[in-house]
Amino acid sequence: MSALHLHCQNLFDATGLEARADQTLIVENGLIRHLGPRHQAPRPQPGDQELRAEFVMPGLIDVHTHLAFGNAQSEEDIDIWTSDEFRALRGLFFAQHVLAAGVTSMVCPGDSGQLSIAVRNAVNAGLFEGPRIAASSRVITNRQSLNDWFPSRVGAPEYFTARLVTSRAEALAEIRTQAKDGVDLIKIAMDGTQRRPNGDIIAAFTLDETREMVEEAHRLGCKVATHAYGREAVMYAAKAGVDLVFHAFYMDDACIEALLQAGSILAPTMTFPQNTVDFCQPHDPAIATGYAGYCARTLELGTPVLKRAKAAGIPFACGSDSGFAVTPYGEWHARELELLVERLGFSPAEALYAATNVGARCMPRGESLGTLEVGKQADFLVLDGSPLEDIRLLQDRSRIQAVYKAGKPVRQERTRYNPKQVSDFNSLKWTDLYTRERVAELGKWSL
Numbered sequence: 001m002s003a004l005h006l007h008c009q010n011l012f013d014a015t016g017l018e019a020r021a022d023q024t025l026i027v028e029n030g031l032i033r034h035l036g037p038r039h040q041a042p043r044p045q046p047g048d049q050e051l052r053a054e055f056v057m058p059g060l061i062d063v064h065t066h067l068a069f070g071n072a073q074s075e076e077d078i079d080i081w082t083s084d085e086f087r088a089l090r091g092l093f094f095a096q097h098v099l100a101a102g103v104t105s106m107v108c109p110g111d112s113g114q115l116s117i118a119v120r121n122a123v124n125a126g127l128f129e130g131p132r133i134a135a136s137s138r139v140i141t142n143r144q145s146l147n148d149w150f151p152s153r154v155g156a157p158e159y160f161t162a163r164l165v166t167s168r169a170e171a172l173a174e175i176r177t178q179a180k181d182g183v184d185l186i187k188i189a190m191d192g193t194q195r196r197p198n199g200d201i202i203a204a205f206t207l208d209e210t211r212e213m214v215e216e217a218h219r220l221g222c223k224v225a226t227h228a229y230g231r232e233a234v235m236y237a238a239k240a241g242v243d244l245v246f247h248a249f250y251m252d253d254a255c256i257e258a259l260l261q262a263g264s265i266l267a268p269t270m271t272f273p274q275n276t277v278d279f280c281q282p283h284d285p286a287i288a289t290g291y292a293g294y295c296a297r298t299l300e301l302g303t304p305v306l307k308r309a310k311a312a313g314i315p316f317a318c319g320s321d322s323g324f325a326v327t328p329y330g331e332w333h334a335r336e337l338e339l340l341v342e343r344l345g346f347s348p349a350e351a352l353y354a355a356t357n358v359g360a361r362c363m364p365r366g367e368s369l370g371t372l373e374v375g376k377q378a379d380f381l382v383l384d385g386s387p388l389e390d391i392r393l394l395q396d397r398s399r400i401q402a403v404y405k406a407g408k409p410v411r412q413e414r415t416r417y418n419p420k421q422v423s424d425f426n427s428l429k430w431t432d433l434y435t436r437e438r439v440a441e442l443g444k445w446s447l
């Protein structure tokens, strides 16, 4: 088997925060066989390939991408429109866009049915190109969880992305089913719908219930991820030993302490609210309903506490919440690194470390991913400049010269698609209410 000798002007291996100059990376059979100073590297054998690169780093790991959502514009898009079969094909297609963007591994926390399990298996079997996937299934939800977003009388049919459990027994049975079906992680929706008089969100599950679910998931070899904006949700997640906590914008210092004790990884996933703030147009319902304003306030409120969490030593990973209309697949995965730098004061090297080394800890067989070291998977990016000088470089497709997964360059050109034919099947016909007063205001009618 011939080897690839990659001579790197600069290489960031993500074992620490330093980049090293003049390194040679040797790849064989999909693995890293050698890494060290160029002048000490073994000489290429006949048939080996030699390449030069300006900057090499591990492939990105996005710990928050919803493969089932299909760039959804609404909760109806997420749960009602499109068949399971179409969603699976769409998920497979977009997995390739994610990989082409330099994301060689992704965590899919919360999906419908067995979508991310199926895409993971198809990719692992070599049927299609795609990133490594940590798969989950439906989000464990109760009547208080945000994922039970339709009126109570609708509930959550089998094909929804939420699994509505009404008892502890049902929650445990669902975890056992998902483990049997082959998930890598269980997702629990911890934020509730009710608030205390002081505005605090009341957690959807009690601490006891959370502990029971996390314990059972861990017993069956699954990791646990949770959506938790609220202080109480974060606290219960930490006390129960959740592996990966998303958002945590409203936590306090006691939560930081609890997360540290639990060894939980935090992925604030600021890209979704930041894109909503930055991109929404006046006609978007997100403006009229105040949702964009809520996102802005959430980011403002969350920034100082997230900075304190970083200072306290909580490991941060990078997630984008891709899969919504405001975070289409393959487009915004690297924006989270920019936000870690701009909002939370990470150095670019710390942001790279979060998006590689820490992210790998959320993946199955994560010990073989996330850093460039001998014996590990050869998942890496070849860049024509240094993201340590400008973290935004990773968002510029023209600067990513190659994406390697398991030692092989992946296809970087993306098949174009019609965004309106993969999502937005809503039956909404009007975005305004044409009362006589409103129509008169528009100057379109008078008596």
Ligand SMILES: [Zn+2]
Pocket: 064, 066, 321
């Ligand atoms: Zn999400």
